[in-house]
Amino acid sequence: MQYVIPVITLIVGLVGGFFIGVYYLRKQMEKMQSDPQMLQKMAKQMGYNLNNRQMQKAQQMMKNNPQFSGKKKPGGGKRK
Template identity: 70%
Template sequence: MNIALPIITLVVGLIGGFAIGVFYLRRQMTTMQNDPEMLQKVAKQMGYNLNNKQMQRAQQMLKNNNQPGRPAPAARQKQGRKGR
């Protein structure tokens, strides 16, 4: 019992922390999609400077990814050199 209780507490804490983290991140992503200033701030922190066209694309991409029931866009395939 002296060993089981701390292990159970640790597992429950990890699961709870993960769930809270996912909830918080999803809420922040939804807020960023609606607030272009926040999206610009995050981009600058990551070292990117977005112009208006890039900002609109980023907002559209976030909006499309947050819609439930919509499949994820297909990944682009690498195109090799032609004529070899």
């Protein structure tokens, strides 16, 4: 019993931290869709320098991709 509780606490903490991290990252990506300066800053941190055309294309891609927009795909996203 002395080892079981710390192991369970560690597992619950890791799982909870993972889901909180995913939620935070999705919120940041949603903010980037409407804020071109934030998207430009992220690109510069990754070593890219985007021109206006590339910025518009990146924003359009993020809006159309349900993974970044927080919207679910029709049909529940089940794979066949």
